[in-house]
Amino acid sequence: TEHDDSYHARIADSFRKYHSSQTPVILRGLARGCDAYYFWRSIDYWRAAVDPEAPVDVELGLYNSGNRIPMRFADYLNYLEEAKEGAKSGETAYLAQNEVFREVLKDLQIPRFCEDPTLSVGEGKLHHTM
Secondary structure: OOOOHHHHHHHHHHHHHHHHOOOOOOOOOHHHHOHHHHHOOOHHHHHHHOOOOOEEEEEEOOOOOOOEEEEEHHHHHHHHHHHHOOOOOOOOEEEOOOOOOHHHHHHOOOOHHHHOHHHOOOOOOOOOOO
């Protein structure tokens, strides 16, 4: 749904204090309106959408453990599948500081306050490095 400028300014105002203080915030229900919410749950979708040879950095263990290993995206998906089936036990593996794959950007609806630098929240890009 399209909203006027004042709506987006109010949202940005309420979010700005969390962003500037680097305080985590949960935006409930924000993703339900975009395809990523539904499609990204499926490993089959990821296999079809992203180049299996794409290089990714995978972090094992706790967040920011420093245990990053480079691998092909297909190998990461295989790891997830094996973990889901119970064949793998042990460390959590997740994509670490990777850009969003261009092939799936179409699935996202970025809130205007995140991508519009005139609203003064963030840097007007898809990610923010603190």
